[in-house]
Structures are given as C-alpha cells and as structure tokens.
Amino acid sequence: MTDEAFTPGLTAGGGGAAALRATEYDNPVAGVFDDVEQVPGAAKPDPILVADGVVKTFGGLTAVDVAHLEIQRGAITALIGPNGAGKTTFFNLLTGFDRPDRGSVSLEGEDISRVAPHRLARRGMVRTFQLTKALSRMTVVDNMKLGATGQRGESIWRSLLGPLWSAQESEVGERAEELLDRFNMSHMADEFAGTLSGGQRKLIEMARALMTDPKLVMLDEPMAGVNPALTQSLLGHVKGLRAEGRSVIFVEHDMDVVRDISDWVVVMAEGQIIAEGTPDSIGKNQAVVDAYLGQHHDQDLSVESPAGGSSDEVGESDG
Amino acid sequence: MDWGFIFERVMTAAIGPEVIVFALAAIGLNVQFGYAGLLNFGQVGFMAAGAYGVGMAVYWLNISFWWGIGLGLVYATVLAMLLGVPTLRLRADYLAIVTIASSETIRLFVRWRGNSGRTGASEGIGEFARPFYDLNPFDNAARYQFGPFNFLGRDLWVVLVGWILVAIALLLVWQWMRSPWGRALKAIREDEDAARALGKNSYVYKLQALLIGGLIASVAGMLQVIQKAAVQPDTFNPVITFMIWTILILGGPGRVWSPVVGSMIYWSLIVFLENVLRQLPPGTRSTLESTIKLSDFNISQFRFILVGLGLILLARYRPQGIFGSREEMALDDR
Amino acid sequence: MVAQGQRDVSGERRIWDGSASRVRIARLMLGLLMSALAAVGVLAIAERAAASEGEQTIFGVISFTSEESNERVPIEGVEITVEGVGSVTTDGDGAFSIPVEPGEYTVSIDPATLPPGTSLRDLDRVELSALVEPGRDQRVLFAVVAGEEGFTDTSGGISLRRVAQLVANGLKDGLYLAMAAIGLSLIFGTTGLTNFAHAEMVTWGMLSTYFFNFYGLAGVIGFLAPLPGPFGDGVPVVFAVVFGAISGGVLGWLINRVLFKGARRAGVALLSQMLMTIGLSILMRYLMLYFFRGGPRQYLEYTAQRAVSIGPIQLTPKDMIAMALSVVILTGVGLYLQRTKMGKAMRAVSDNRELAESTGIDVERVISNVWVAGAALAATAGAFYGLTTVRWDFGFRILLLMFAAVVLGGLGTAYGAFMGALLVGLSISLSTLFIDAELKNMVALLVLVVVLLFRPQGLFGRPERIG
Structure with missing residues (x-):
C-alpha cells in the first residue's frame, strides 16, 4: 500500500482528514459496539484486556485511578485525555513497566498485573513508546530481527553454536524483510537506525513490534512528531493491524486521527476514566469538554485548526 | 639517550604480559560496557577474584594450583552475582557506584589481618605458580631474543599462554556478538525498555554480560599473578580499573579487536614515556627536578596522571575511541 | 498560551539576571565562614597560648605478631595518650607520633582500643614514662600480643x-x-x-x-x-x-x-x-x-x-x-x-x-x-x-x-x-x-x-x- 508515503513529491498537502483512505481495509468489528453503553467502565462483548481498580500514586499524588476498563478484542481503541491525565502512566501499568499500588490487570482472563514486561511481550502484548526507541547503533534490519520472540540463538550457550540457530535466523530475516517491505523500508535495511527521521523511527518501531506477532498492540502516541503524509501511511498500517485480527490500543491527541481510525474512545482526565464511547459521540460529551477546558490544555479537539495551532479555541470541539 | 634500548623496551612491552593481562580485562569490560552498556567500575575486583582463587587454593586450601583456576572462576561468579543482583534492575549509575565501592572493599578485606591464614593479609601469597612453570617448554631462566623482542624464558611462556587466552576470548566474543544473543545485548545497551517491550529479559542478559566480563577479567587476574609469582593485595588498586577503561575507550568500545589495540597503544606509550623520562640528560633532568619536582618516585606516578588526563579527553572528545567514526559518535544518544 | 509562557519567562528572568544571585551565594558563603571563623578564632587563640607546640616527638609503632603468618601486623586506631599533652590514634601502619617539648612524660595506651584477639603483654605496662631530651625524638614501646591471656579486655564488650x-x-x-x-x-x-x-x-x-x-x-x-x-x-x-x-x-x-x-x-x-x-x-x-x-x-x-x-x-x-x-x-x-x-x-x-x-x-x-x-x-x-x-x-x-x-x-x-x-x-x-x-x-x-x-x-x- 501507500508507497507514496516516502516520496516527498506526492505528499498530500495539509493532511486533512478527507485524504484518508478509510476504505482500504475492512473493519472486522464494525457494529460490535452498537449495544455497548457509552459510560466509563462499560462492559464489552469480548474483552481482551481488563483493568480493575488500578491505582498508582507518586509521592501522594494520584497519577492513575481507574475503576474498571474493558478493551474489546479486535478493535482499535483510542485513549485520549489532556496533558498529565495519566495516559502514559496507565500504559506503563498495563504493560508491566510500572506496578500498580492496587488493582489488577488481566489479559484474556489471566492476571498480568505482576508479570514482567518481557513476559507480556511473549504472551502477545507489545507496546511502543511515546519517545521513539529506535536502537540507534543497530541497523534497521537488526532492529527488526530483535523483535522475533522465541529465538534459540538468544540463549547464551546455544548462541555459541551457530548451526543451532542459523536456520531460524534466516527465517527471522525473511520475516523481517517482508515486514520492512510492507512498511516500505526495505531500502533502509542496512542503515543505522539512528540515521532515520522521526517518522521513519515510528514506522520501524511499529514494524519491529509486529515481529513479536502480537495479539494486542499498544501504541503510545504513534503519530507524535510525524509529518502529515507519513501520518496517513501510519494510520493505514494501524487499520491493517485490525484487519489482521489484532487488537490495538493507542494514545493520541489529534482528534482527526482518533475519529478516523478508532472504533471506541476512552477519555482520561486526572488519572480517571471520565468517558467512553464511539468517536462520533465522545466530542459531544460534556465531561470531556470540561476536562479539556479545565486543564487549559494545549491540545486540539477541534476539526478545523491544525495540530499544534492556537489552543485557545479548545472548547469548540464538536462531533 | 639510548633510543635502540627504548625501542626494544617498547616493542617487547607491546606484546608483553601486561598488554595481555590488560587486553583480557578490557575484553571483559568490552562485553560489559561496549556491548551491554554496563558501567562496571570495579573490574579490578574480578581480577582480584581470579588471582586470589589460584593463590588461596594453594596457600589456604592446600589443593592443586589447577583447582585454583576453578576457585577463581567461582569467586568471580559470586562477585558478579553480589554486584549485579541488587543493581541491574536499577538505573545504570547504581552498578557504577556499587562496583567502584566494591573494588576498594575487596582490597581492604583481603589485606585484613584476620584473613592472614587465608589470603596472607598484607603480605599476600607467594610460591603457588610452580606447576604452571613446570610445563614451560622454554628454559625458565634463559633470555630469548627474536627481532626487537626480548623475553625471559618464564615470561615467554606466560606470553605464549596469554596470547592463546586472548585469542580464545576474542573468538568467543566475536561469536557471541554475531549471534541473536549479542543482538539482544546490544539492544539493551541502546535502550533497555525497548528490549523489554520486545520480550527480552534485560535483567538476565545484563547479569550474563556482567558475569562473562567478570570471568574473563578473573582469568586476566590469574595470569597477572602467575607472571608476578605473587598475589599482593596492593596489586589490585582501584585505579587499575580505570586503566582498563582508558584502554577500552582508546580502542573504541563495542568492537571485538579494540581491547587488544587499546592495550598495545596504551602500554607502548607508557613504557616509552617512562623510559624517556628516566634517561633524560642530567641537565634537563635537574631542571625538571627543580621546576616540576620530577623524581624517580614521580615518574612512576606519570602513568596514572596520564590515565586521568586521557580519560577526560577521550570521554569528552572521542567516546567512540580514536578510530571511531564521527558518524557513529553522532548516533550515540545515550 | 505560548505568548503567556514567554511573558512569564521574561518576567522571571529579570529576577535571575544580573549578578544578584551570584553575589548572594558568595555573601552567604562568606557570612557562614566568617561567623565560623569568629567563633573558632577566639577559642583558637586561647588554645594556642595554652598548648605551645613542641620541638620533639614521642613516637612508636603498635603491632603484634600474627600466629598464622608469624609476621608483624600493624594495628590501626589504638589510642595513645601523653599526659598533659593529648592523645592520638595510630594510623594504618600502626604508627603514632606526638609532638612534645623536651621533658618527662607519662605515655599510656588505651587497651580498650586494641582489636579483639589482641591484648597487652604486660598488664602493668599500660603506662610508661618517657624522657624526651632536646634534639632527640623518643620512641616508646607497648608490647601487644595475639590472644587474650594478657590483659582481660573488659571494655571490649558492649558497655x-x-x-x-x-x-x-x-x-x-x-x-x-x-x-x-x-x-x-x-x-x-x-x-x-x-x-x-x-x-x-x-x-x-x-x-x-x-x-x-x-x-x-x-x-x-x-x-x-x-x-x-x-x-x-x-x-x-x-x-x-x-x-x-x-x-x-x-x-x-x-x-x-x-x-x-x-x-x-x-x-x-x-x-x-x-x-x-x-x-x-x-x-x-x-x-x-x-x-x-x-x-x-x-x-x-x-x-x-x-x-x-x-x-x-x-x-x-x-x-x-x-x-x-x-x-x-x-x-x-x-x-x-x-x-x-x-x-x-x-x-x-x-x-x-x-x-x-x-x-x-x-x-x-x-x-x-x-x-x-x-x-x-x-x-x-x-x-x-x-x-x-x-x-x-x-x-x-x-x-x-x-x-x-x-x-x-x-x-x-x-x-x-x-x-x-x-x-x-x-x-x-x-x-x-x-x-x-x-x-x-x-x-x-x-x-x-x-x-x-x-x-x-x-x-x-x-x-x-x-x-
């Protein structure tokens, strides 16, 4: 798909929502949310991830206090909220990078609140980071190969005997090349990841995450700092994940993006979930508007103003 | 000034026992820092572990010198666990703090008089390495000259065994670092959280790297005391660790060969400088004595002063080593 | 929002600009040191008058022979007192030296500061007298042995x-x-x-x-x-x-x-x-x-x-x-x-x-x-x-x-x-x-x-x- 993403000449000017090719992938979960009540903590037909009473405090300050949250399997769920709402902290708690003071998180019915992050990755839950973590002094293809789980050559003893892992290594290499191809990065394969642009780093991070063959992909601000053309390419890839049957949770600020690709939106403010609903309805929710206004946030809920623009008109978010 | 003599000294030193010992220790540090990004500031502690392993086996346990090699490796393993288990889950600085603290503590502990029956306290241990020299195919006491190299028979034996050990260590490191294990290790160096998110148990990898590096350094320590034929607590001065660091950064961390190259450059420079200073014409010498207080004692301090200066300049301007490319340096965003 | 931030910055800058803060820290440090100095100064002058410095020293090394290695082992941290002059503790080499003016002195060792497992050989030689002559440093010897047989070390316990x-x-x-x-x-x-x-x-x-x-x-x-x-x-x-x-x-x-x-x-x-x-x-x-x-x-x-x-x-x-x-x-x-x-x-x-x-x-x-x-x-x-x-x-x-x-x-x-x-x-x-x-x-x-x-x-x- 979108080969032109890397070709500067074909960059769609402005990056308006209209340019998105929403129809390229089918939506396997279309209609699933029709019967779901649009309130915080709403029960979903088939949740893959459930958080219950998750609380985290830092020096007396409650960063996260989520009573109940269910994430629907196979859908794209957006997690939004003003700055300092605790989205990233919540992400860290869900992915094992931080431990909650109280409460539990379960993945497909199994409690994972005490499970180390690397084990979660092996269980099919993978995440990316807000500040992209390209492994600078490794090549792009090495970045990709790293993502594969269950590599025999990753054991300290077996690694010494090449024949034990070389066959698997070439398999991993093939998969890496396929994915790079899909993400239009084949031509960069042997470059150091540190030489990539910000957007390319986001792409490689997502591609690398897919090497783990995850059931649930958690993207922390996948579009932050990415130019509009690449944003669309990234959006396409996210929808591609859903089409493959993977579940996606992502943190995002840009309401255009949220409205375009998400099936369900969860809004956090001051560590709590204040609203849940479909992307169309969420902008009309008074609690959401109040939260964004009350924070004097510098993010963009309105359709018209481009990202990063004046934020004094925040309250005019519509649906 | 006898330049021929100085040349012979420098050439001999460039492949001599000290280069080997420090190259081995730096290969260990390269695994830890160059590939895994671990700040081990107590490498000399691992050298001491190996050295006291062979020494104490003979002196304390009255068992064979050869068992002592095993004992040294066990000591190094225990040390790696003691240092790594509490710190490797935490930010990198903590390993640095604990290791720098440990190496001096180890030195004080082995020289404690309460340990005189086990470690020989401040006197140390002598007479333990005979079995090693019994295997020497060369005449221990004879001098051997080939080209500009000039070794005593016993040293030649140490040098021969030493370079074989260096070759083995380099081969191991090369194979490890081209394997998926090495790839995961490098990923942890670049960004630990990214590696964890991708299913790599960074804690275990870091412990393994600390252990491997420590074991290689303990072999370096064994070789050192075998060559000196004595285990002395004050050989394991904490500043040795930073000579090893200087050597590694000189050669460029994260490359297989750099410890050997760095060690050769470092020792050639030191030997050259010290020999020149010792052979200064009397006029120059007395001028330096009166202006900068040069003395025989002070000449032996020069190497440390150079290490300090070298580390500052290397870390500031060439953290990728003197052969490292500027490009690669620009990628270093740690 | 952005503009507001800018104003804040420039407003605050005015406070931090100039050398005001540098002067302040210098003044504080100076003030602290000066008050410290004044306090000690008075005491020190009195002290100096009382204890004039000696020309010679009373010195020695405290060590014992290890049973295991049969070698002399220096003891650090033993307290040696010269009556009327003061006390010192031995350094890492077991050595001590106390400057004194020529004259006759009583030198004593504090057995409580000897490490466990060592003791004075002669119980009655806790105090020695030393005659310091002009131009000659005086060595004193306290014989310390391994084992407890000599001095029973009562204060070695927890008192x-x-x-x-x-x-x-x-x-x-x-x-x-x-x-x-x-x-x-x-x-x-x-x-x-x-x-x-x-x-x-x-x-x-x-x-x-x-x-x-x-x-x-x-x-x-x-x-x-x-x-x-x-x-x-x-x-x-x-x-x-x-x-x-x-x-x-x-x-x-x-x-x-x-x-x-x-x-x-x-x-x-x-x-x-x-x-x-x-x-x-x-x-x-x-x-x-x-x-x-x-x-x-x-x-x-x-x-x-x-x-x-x-x-x-x-x-x-x-x-x-x-x-x-x-x-x-x-x-x-x-x-x-x-x-x-x-x-x-x-x-x-x-x-x-x-x-x-x-x-x-x-x-x-x-x-x-x-x-x-x-x-x-x-x-x-x-x-x-x-x-x-x-x-x-x-x-x-x-x-x-x-x-x-x-x-x-x-x-x-x-x-x-x-x-x-x-x-x-x-x-x-x-x-x-x-x-x-x-x-x-x-x-x-x-x-x-x-x-x-x-x-x-x-x-x-x-x-x-x-x-």
Missing part, C-alpha cells in the same frame, strides 16, 4: 560507656560526611551527573588547608616568601580552614566552567561526562600524590590534644569545635535551600529541570552555584577531617561512605544526603562493637547493597517515574 563513645565518634564522622556528601547529591540532582571526582574535593580542601597552614597564600612562590602571613608565612589552622573552603569553591567553579559547562553545551552524553569525572578524579588524586607524596602529615597546630570528658564521652576540643561548626554550617545550608531564592531554585532544578527552566530559572547559573557550594562544603569537610591526619588519598578512602550516604538518603536531595550521612557515620562507628575496626567501612557497602535491594529510591527519596 554503655563504649556505646556512648562510639555514638559520639559516629556523629562526628556523620557530620563531616554530610558536608562532603551534600554537594555530590545536589550535583546529581541538578545535572544528573554522578560526580566521582567529588571525593577529590574533600582531599583538595584538606591539602589546601595544610598548604595555607604551612605556606600561607603565596609562600611557595620564592620571592613572596619573606612576606608576613597570610601571604608569605603560614596562617593558623583556623584561618587556613577558611582559605581551604574558599579554594574548594573556586575549584568547583573552575571545574564546572572549564570541563562540564562546555560538555553540557556540546551535548556530551551523561555517561561520557561520568567518565570525565573519573578521569578528573584520577588526575587530581595522582597530581596530589605527585606534589604531596604518600606519607600522612599533620597540621601545624592541634595535632595532639588532650580529650575532655563529657559524661561517658571523651572528645578533643578541636573535634568538638569542628562538630559544632559543622552543625552551624549544615543548618546554614538547610536555611539557604529553604529560604533564599537561589536555594529554592536549586531544589526546583533538582526536582524537575525542564519545569524549572520553563519558569525562567537560569539553570546554568544554578548548576554553577551548586558546584561552588558543593565543592566548598566538601573542602570544609576535608579541612575538618584533616585535623586528625592529612592524606593525599583521603577523599577516595571515604568515597564509598559518601555514596552510601547519598544512596541511603535518596540521590538528588540535600536533606537525604544529610540524614544518610549521619546514619552511615553512626552505623559504621557502632559496627565496631561487633566487627574488627579494620573492616568497618565494609558496613557502608553492605548498607549500600541492602538499600538498593529493598528501597532503591533511598529512605527519603521518591520512587522514580517511568516514561
């Missing part, structure tokens, strides 16, 4: 008196350590840099105090030597300490200015900066060895003072005064951090550098001041430690203790460093109730490891936030 004494000693070490460690913690807090060269600041303070004590401000520059003190001639320890502290501050400023400010600006990685501090530490340490040589030395005055009894505790007046001064200085530092604008800025930068920067604090100026203040405090600690012995590698010897203190208290906070230092000082001192004094510093490593295992953020630190 109230011993515990009280150890608490006092621990408090003393803790106070000095706190001064040494605060700068380490603040530099880490404001720049994220673990400064391994901070220990050398302590040594620097100690050696420069020694230098000023012997040579004055310019005594080594040949043609200035004939000038009177404080230029050509040595100054009393009291003033030398002040000069030492100031020289520490100057060095701190210089190091930041020459090495680390540029490195920060050039974006040198923190890790490389850390290696730079190690290089600096080694460079300084061996330059000091180069010029100072290896042997221990002592200031010109107060080398041997008679300890004064306060209840069960015995302390020398110099220690008491230095301890009192430490309390004054540490209180001053606390007030400074709590009350003054610059102090608050230091804490703000420590807490959250980006946030502090966005509120208009000139972070570079704060960092510079932290270096000056931290180094001056460390130098002062060094000068106080030097009242016992002056050594070229003293700072490195207590580096472990400094890190233990800072980690125990929680990296990055001054209060944490202070509490951590007191706890480390006390636990090390009290550990000698149970273990050999020679091994007491290992306790610090143990503390360090245990803290990192169970409470890595330190006793007073907050857990770190990820992401």
